[in-house]
Amino acid sequence: MERGSRAPPHVAVMPSPGMGHLIPLSELAKLLVLRHGFTATFIVFSDFSDNAQTAFLDSLPSGFSYVVLPPLPLDDVPPDAHVETRLSIMVERSVPHVRDVLRSLRRTTRLAAYVIDLFCVETLPVAKELGVPHYLLFTTSFMVLSLLLHLPALDQATSCEYRDLPEPVVLPGCVPLRGEDLVHPMQDRTDDAYRCMLNIARRIREVDGILVNSFVDLEPAAYAALKEAEPEVGRPNVHAIGPVIHRGSHGGAKGKECLRWLDEQPPGSVLFVSFGSRGTLSTEQIQELAWGLEASGRQFLWVVRCPSDRVASGAFFHLQGPDDPLRYLPEGFLERTRGAGLLVPLWAPQVEVLAHAATGGFLTHCGWNSLLESFVHGVPMIAWPLYAEQRTNAVMIADGLGVALRPKTAADGSGLVRREEVAEVARELMEREAGRKAREKAGELKQAAAQAVAGRDGSSCKALAEVAQYWKDNAATGDV
Numbered sequence: 001m002e003r004g005s006r007a008p009p010h011v012a013v014m015p016s017p018g019m020g021h022l023i024p025l026s027e028l029a030k031l032l033v034l035r036h037g038f039t040a041t042f043i044v045f046s047d048f049s050d051n052a053q054t055a056f057l058d059s060l061p062s063g064f065s066y067v068v069l070p071p072l073p074l075d076d077v078p079p080d081a082h083v084e085t086r087l088s089i090m091v092e093r094s095v096p097h098v099r100d101v102l103r104s105l106r107r108t109t110r111l112a113a114y115v116i117d118l119f120c121v122e123t124l125p126v127a128k129e130l131g132v133p134h135y136l137l138f139t140t141s142f143m144v145l146s147l148l149l150h151l152p153a154l155d156q157a158t159s160c161e162y163r164d165l166p167e168p169v170v171l172p173g174c175v176p177l178r179g180e181d182l183v184h185p186m187q188d189r190t191d192d193a194y195r196c197m198l199n200i201a202r203r204i205r206e207v208d209g210i211l212v213n214s215f216v217d218l219e220p221a222a223y224a225a226l227k228e229a230e231p232e233v234g235r236p237n238v239h240a241i242g243p244v245i246h247r248g249s250h251g252g253a254k255g256k257e258c259l260r261w262l263d264e265q266p267p268g269s270v271l272f273v274s275f276g277s278r279g280t281l282s283t284e285q286i287q288e289l290a291w292g293l294e295a296s297g298r299q300f301l302w303v304v305r306c307p308s309d310r311v312a313s314g315a316f317f318h319l320q321g322p323d324d325p326l327r328y329l330p331e332g333f334l335e336r337t338r339g340a341g342l343l344v345p346l347w348a349p350q351v352e353v354l355a356h357a358a359t360g361g362f363l364t365h366c367g368w369n370s371l372l373e374s375f376v377h378g379v380p381m382i383a384w385p386l387y388a389e390q391r392t393n394a395v396m397i398a399d400g401l402g403v404a405l406r407p408k409t410a411a412d413g414s415g416l417v418r419r420e421e422v423a424e425v426a427r428e429l430m431e432r433e434a435g436r437k438a439r440e441k442a443g444e445l446k447q448a449a450a451q452a453v454a455g456r457d458g459s460s461c462k463a464l465a466e467v468a469q470y471w472k473d474n475a476a477t478g479d480v
């Protein structure tokens with residue numbers, strides 16, 4: 001690698017495991033490489049890099065390289081520890097290795113910035129120590145960022161569990177949130193996962209700036225409130241740079257089959273059902289969903305995974321193994337729905353599916369990348385949140401933006417969405433007035449999303465160009 005005044009500026013990027021973070025961080029790096037003349041190195045964990053992640057990294061164009069950290073065993077961590085707890089321990093253990101990588105990049109490149117996602121905050125002191133500007137790519141909304149920035153104060157002011165608060169939490173410029181709709185690690189304040197979240201909430205104030213994968217017109221009031229608060233001590237500047245989404249294909253042969261099937265369906269007729277890179281349902285819920293989709297009479301394309309009650313807890317970071325997800329469906333389902341539905345085990349080329357004219361709705365777990373991809377393609381949704389910040393996102397898209405419908409869970413305390421409700425909400429979205437309204441709103445958001453990243457003048461393009469220029473200027477003068 002080159003160092004010297006004519007070498008390109010370099011960015012080091014550290015995503016935590018999982019496609020949900022790898023995708024936006026690599027798309028950001030692509031923009032820096034292809035539009036702003038940077039080169040980039042990814043620092044990735046070996047422990048959790050599965051085939052999908054490795055294939056994704058290998059497909060990145062020239063200008064990128066990646067360094068795999070040595071294995072960081074977590075054998076001493078209880079197997080039932082929450083994913084946030086496991087992640088935070090793993091990141092802590094990675095610090096000496098990250099120091100070595102950043103030191104080496106400083107020697108061999110014009111290292112201009114170090115960009116992480118929120119689970120990697122424990123590595124920030126290394127960048128500080130080496131004088132490398134350190135930024136966070138916040139991979140979800142301004143609303144969730146606002147929640148995190150307010151969390152230490154909220155923690156001080158609250159003595160009960162948040163779900164028992166008599167009033168909703170009101171964040172500046174955001175739709176009110178009931179305690180039970182706050183992010184998953186906030187649901188049990190006695191759990192380690194909550195302490196991890198609180199630690200992250202404190203540490204993100206240490207970064208030099210926060211790039212947010214959202215756009216101003218999507219969340220104008222939440223964005224304005226955060227901008228207003230910037231002069232406060234310990235409030236990093238925020239930059240709206242989204243929607244940064246994956247635009248290529250990563251679906252393989254099965255992906256091509258999905259797209260061929262979609263080509264044969266009438267425009268706007270298909271409900272796409274997918275729960276992100278690793279979302280799964282219980283066996284009973286899979287069965288209810290299947291019966292409901294069948295009863296709805298609608299065409300559907302469903303990315304099917306093995307039930308959550310059949311997956312080992314430590315396997316969270318990996319796509320599932322050899323077990324056949326189709327065997328958990330109701331008997332005869334495949335035969336009865338042949339022609340009306342297509343089932344894809346594990347993975348579909350989601351962005352291409354959402355971009356396809358036949359796709360008329362998206363039943364989603366509300367991961368932020370999925371939502372952005374839906375906004376970009378103007379697809380209305382059914383919000384079916386599972387974990388992380390997905391309930392918070394669901395409130396935003398259903399109550400705030402009006403681009404999604406929410407199925408009701410059964411009153412029997414099972415927490416299940418029963419088949420009748422699945423059929424009803426699918427028909428609502430695809431055939432009725434509520435769906436028509438959501439589709440109209442989705443069309444408006446599609447335009448706003450396109451404007452944010454249009455040419456050089458889109459608000460998000462400008463914001464990223466300013467940050468990139470700042471990094472280049474500092475790298476060029478040797479100030480870093």
Ligand SMILES: O=c1ccn([C@@H]2O[C@H](COP(=O)(O)OP(=O)(O)O[C@H]3O[C@H](CO)[C@@H](O)[C@H](O)[C@H]3O)[C@@H](O)[C@H]2O)c(=O)[nH]1
Pocket residue numbers: 018019020021023139140246274275276277278279303346347348349350351366367368369370371373387388389390
């Ligand atoms: O069959 C599939 C399934 C997923 N994807 C892609 O994988 C990504 C999934 O990302 P996302 O929708 O954000 O879901 P998660 O993978 O669950 O993402 C994690 O990270 C997100 C960003 O922080 C959070 O919003 C989520 O709650 C968290 O679970 C998207 O780009 C999808 O297009 C596919 O291409 N094909």
